[in-house]
Amino acid sequence: MHADPTGVLTGTHFLNGDQACCEGALAGGARFSAGYPITPSTEIVERFSKRIPTIGGVFIQMEDELAASIAIQGAVWAGAKAFTVTSGPGFSLMMEHIGLAAMTETPCVFVDVQRGGPSTGLPTLPAQGDMMQARFGSHGDYPCIALCPSSPQECFTLMVRAMNLAEEFRTPVFLMMDEVVGHMTERVQIPPAETIAVTPRKLTDKAPGEFRPYEDSEDLVPPMAHAGEGYQFHVTGLTHDERGYPSMTPATQAKLIRRLREKITRGMDRITQVEEDNVDGAEVVVVSYGITMRVAQRAIKLARAEGIAVGGMRLVTVWPFPEERIHALAGRVRALVIPELNMGQVALEVERCARGATQVIPVPHAGATVHDPQQILDAIRKGAGR
Amino acid sequence: MPELASRREVAAAPDAVERELTEIRVAGFGGQGVILAAQILGKAAAIFDGVHATMTQNFGPEARGGACSAQLIVARHPVLYPYVTKADILVAMSQEAFGKFVPELKQGGLLLVERDLVRIQQDLPERVRTYGVPATRIAEKLGKRVVQNIVMLGFFGAVTEVVSRKAMEQAVLSSVPASMAALNKDALQAGYEVGRACLESRLPASECDQIPEYAAWLD
Amino acid sequence: MSTAETPTEMPLCEQAPGENPICENPVEQFLRTDRMPHIWCPGCGIGTTVNCFARALLKTGLDLRKVVVVSGIGCTGRVAGYVKLDSFHTTHGRAIPFATGLKLANPELTVVVYSGDGDLTSIGGNHLIHAARRNLDLKVICVNNLTYSMTGGQAAATTPEDSITTTSPYGAFEPAMNIPHLVAAAGATFVARWTTFHVAQTMKAMQRMLTRRGFSFLEVISPCPTLYQRRNQMGDGLDTMKHYKEVSVSNNNANLAEIGMTKSGQITVGNFLEIERPDYLEAMRAQLRNRLQERYIEVGGAPCQN
Amino acid sequence: MAKGTVAIKTERCKGCSFCVEFCPPKVLALSPVYNAKGYHPPQLIDPDKCTGCDLCGMYCPDFAIHGFRFPKAAAEPAPTVGAAA
Incomplete structure (x- = not known):
């Protein structure tokens, strides 16, 4: 499947990394974002809020990062592709919902434009100090995917890739930018929509009643359903069985946690990108x-x-x-x-x-x-x- | 494509390996359009001249009042290090910016100043050539003070060889609202004319006032 | 069937209710019966509110495929797990922002937020305020049992003064949050409070919320016999229900500033507020259409899918 | 003559007595027998007076009981139900 041309700003542009990231999100199919302003990530959603009404989608500025990081997950279950962006302190606030996305296998993208920390640190200056937080920040044991762009061009291409990986593996994906890349302006080439590969959401083809939201599938990534389609499914952050029902037993925990990890490990070849x-x-x-x-x-x-x-x-x-x-x-x-x-x-x-x-x-x-x-x-x- | 870095001697190691680049600092105070100027310059190079350009801006409280600056690296090859280490060109639109950034200007570098706002009171690095333009005054005479940065860009285009005239014009026109196109075109043109006259006169910057094309803007 | 057959009717239902359709409890269709019995304690009122909710849904005739329940964490947070609808059991305090994303990405959905007082007003208080301010079309049902039950009965923002809880062993002394007053001030367009004793009124309020547009909020005061009433020598669930019957005063025109909960005083109940103003989506669409004219692509009934 | 009756899923009952207490014609009582979890579920002690009003069903927190009217009786005007404050 290729990108919807409506959202693709094909051409050569002089953009900073934040702006390019927004274009990547749009090209990757994002039609919903919820955000809370924080330097140096704000330009991403500023651009999104300007662009999205003419493309067909929603941006909402939430009351805090906790809200932003879960509003996108609501949007995903309603059928949209969604992402949020933040920086330093906001990333800390989003941690719980990164765990929720991992546990409920909600495909979504978190962009962290890294700035100096700890705490308020250096709002306008760069660091790469959140790398371990991306990996281990939320409680519990879960795998994650994190990509690191080193130019505005890559902020575009890797944001598209992040959106795609999120769908392929039904997992939260991080785009770990930094202030320099976010605020650096360079030439960014956006190819025609038909040359941008976009991964469609993996949806069930089963009928309501036969659908088991977390059933085993060959690639360990269960197909999902959207709210409002008659499946009447249940999603919980509690440890759950294949039906999605809470089941707090050692066996269910072992099975679920192993599968969450294994689906990423098995996909390593498709995920790993090294130059x-x-x-x-x-x-x-x-x-x-x-x-x-x-x-x-x-x-x-x-x-x-x-x-x-x-x-x-x-x-x-x-x-x-x-x-x-x-x-x-x-x-x-x-x-x-x-x-x-x-x-x-x-x-x-x-x-x-x-x-x-x-x-x-x-x-x-x-x-x-x-x-x-x-x-x-x-x-x-x-x-x-x- | 203009010859980059043609004016400069090859700097000493260790950065000699990357000498095919031009490091530019554009600085002034908030409201002068410093960031936009750097952005347009970068766009002219990266989009319309097809070379590589990396622009970074200094954010933070200083951008809302005091010194505000942007850095631009223009190169034939992809830019690796994104910041100015030693500026080949310093564009100083305010006294504070001049004072803050002149120490990073390299020997033999180029200094462009807002003639009415910057007084060169301190020693410059060796062999620095200085050019001044009454950008604010020209902009006011054209009708809007806000185009002072575009006047400066025209002047910059005339006295340096970093970007082509055509690319500069395309970059300006693609960066301003259509309703402001004519004014910006005039501002760019005025800057170019003053710059070219200055350059061709071979007079030191302090004596540019004597050039008729220049003096015309001063009364 | 006729009344003459009555004597045989009842035992039949008791022995095998599934065999005779008339014996089927109408709420069964809303429940994940494979998860029954539920985890709530004897005498807990949460189930009663769910009962009212199921009956309200039945009366509205809404397409159940388009009704979604979102819960946070806590005893009431488990409601999402028992209703046979698309249902989301999210994180503590964040049911409202999750519901916000659901609603905005697919405006066709009827989105119900069903959670407890600790979840909605304390850890999630900020979201409550802002969703009310936005007049987001959410139906928020807050079961208020005056304590944190799931964690063992600690003091909550809603715990009345002088109440004994595990973290206020000598009696609470912070004033309890007056939730209807708060949400009304924040901009909610429907505000009601009932108790689990008032089943018919609760059901009707729910019915109203489900069929109107805009931020609608219902507080249901409910017993937590195991953790709150027991520690405060207030008896069991039934005693609490009788207490509600005794001390409740229905007043739709009550001054909301004066209806804060006390330990054993009057409980003012009623449908306090219902006003009309554009909800979030209406306001958003109007603003964007006004500014962007035909360039605006409206997010309508269909989800913003790609 | 009874207008209706109740159906009870005894194994779901937790013995809270809400149904017994708030039954308008007072036709229910807790049974002396235990269900599997040790609770006393309700039983109909005065079937003739049951109106099938289902108030017990609305009160029941455990979805264990509900009332219904016999088809013929259902055609008659329903009595006002619900608890007034």
């Missing part, structure tokens, strides 16, 4: 994501000019973590260098996956700006033993 640059034969590989990988590329060039064989690996999907790729890489290099705008979050994952096979050198940064490429260069030199 490699001269990784073969590299002594050192820089592993990073988002804006930091762009900055790191400058350091990589500088290191190559010094004769160091450096490769780069950009994690476009950070969650689920490309565990095997990192593990395989770790066995072939002298060091992995992990710059990120936090004190070492994804570096922990890299370290875990390297399983001691190589040296892991984090390049932490507290945020408020991006790395000085020199810091990354120094780490590369260290990894190469220079």
Whole structure:
């Protein structure tokens, strides 16, 4: 299925990441968004609120992020594709509903334009400190999918992809932007609608009465139904059986939680997106994501000019973590260098996956700006033993 | 396509590997249209000239009163590092912006100022060339003070080679409401004319007042 | 069947009610009977309100495929799980914003929010206020048992002064929230309060809410014999029902500022308020059509699907 | 002559007595027998007086009882039901 041309602003534009993200949402089929203003994410819904009435859909500004993050889920069950956007403190407030979406298998997208924290932190300045919050922020054990764009162009393409992955796996998907990417303006090419693939919602073809909302299916992603169609189904955040009824037994919990995890694990090949640059034969590989990988590329060039064989690996999907790729890489290099705008979050994952096979050198940064490429260069030199 | 960075010497390592880019800072105070100017400039480069441009703006309380600025990197290749490290060009629309950003201007760089609002009271980095334009005055004479940023863009277009004239015009017209097209076109034209006259006269900025095309706007 | 057959009629129903259609309780069709008996305690009033709700639905003749129930968390939050309608048991306090998304994405739906006092007025208080302000077309039924029951009977925003609860062991001293007054002030266009004793009035109020448009709010005062009445030596569920009968005063014109609940004083009940003003969707459509003219694509009956 | 009667799902009953207490003609009483959960469900003690008004059904929190009228009687004007405050 391809995108509905009504929502696709085909052409070449000069947009910031936030604006491009909004266009991605529209191209991906989003016709509902609920939001609460917070810097630096606000431009996404500002644009959506302007665009959506002429496309056919609804934007509502809610009273807080808790409301926004669950209103979109109501809209999903009513038949719309929906997303919300936020930043730092708002992301914290949305955590409970990320768990609800995971538990009820509600396809929706959460965009977090990361800013410096903790707390109010740096409203207008960048960080990548929410990576672990995206992964583990809501209580309970659930998997998630998180994508990290590093340009406005990618804010568009990855937002479309996020909307699609949400539908394919019936799970909340995160677009983990950062303030730099969100506020950076660049050329964004939006292709014609017919070339943009859009994943339709997986709906049941069963008759009311035969429909079991959470039944096992081959890919572990049960087809859903929308309210108002006569299925009279029940959805609950409680642990539930195949009928969707609360069933708080060890067996039901084990079955449900395992399936939620397994559906993502099984889909790893379709979810994982990693970009490699001269990784073969590299002594050192820089592993990073988002804006930091762009900055790191400058350091990589500088290191190559010094004769160091450096490769780069950009994690476009950070969650689920490309565990095997990192593990395989770790066995072939002298060091992995992990710059990120936090004190070492994804570096922990890299370290875990390297399983001691190589040296892991984090390049932490507290945020408020991006790395000085020199810091990354120094780490590369260290990894190469220079 | 104009030759980028043609005016500049190749900077010293470590950033020599990426020298095919131009780093521009546009700064002023809130209400001068500084961000829009940078946006239009970036659009001219990225959309109409087909090179790469990355624009970032400084947000926050300072954007509502004091110094407000935008950064633009124009390059032949995709821009990696999004911020100005050493500005090739500083466009200063206010005294405060000038004071704040002149230290990041590189040696041999280009300084464009709002002639009536910026007084160059401090030492500039070596070999910096300065050009001034009475952008606000010209805009007022054209009828609306708000087009001061467009006048500055015209001036910028004339004294630098970052974007083509055609791209600049397309970028301006695609960024302003249709009802304001004529005024913006005039503002851009005026800026270009003053800039070209200034450049062709080969006079130092402080003596540009003597040029008839320039002086015409000052009385 | 004739009256002459009466003597055989009743035992038949008692033994096998399913075999004779006339013996079928009319509310059965609204219930997920495969989940019965429900979890509510003996003498709890929540089931009584559901009974009224089912009968109200029956009387309205609404297409049940288009009626959705959304609940939050708590004892009343379990209502969503027992009604045989599209039903959503969401998070604590957030039934209203979930319902907001449902309603706006598919305006054809009749969206009922059915939850408790703790859920709707405390943790979800902000959403209650804003949905009322927006005059969003939601039918909100708040069963108020004056305490947090599901968690074991703690003090709530609605607990009357001097009441003993597990977190006010020496008696509550915060004034109880006057919910009808709050929602009326916030902009609700229908506000009523009844008790579980007033089954016919409760049912009628529900019927009215289901058939009108705009933010409609019904508070039903209900016993929690296990946790509230017992700790306050107020007897069991039946005693509480008798108490309601005794102390309730029906006054549709009551001054809402003066109807706050006390531990054993008068309970003012009534259909306090019904006014007309454009609901959220009407206001949204009018505004957008006015500004955008023919460029506006109205979100109508059909869900905003892609 | 009874105008109606009640049907009881005894296993759903939790013995709250609402039906007994608020039955207008007072035709119900709790039965001495226990259901599986140990509650005393109601029984019809005065069937002739039952009007089938279903007030018991409306009060019942457990959907365990409901009243109904016999078809012939249903054609007659229904008595006013409901509890007044």
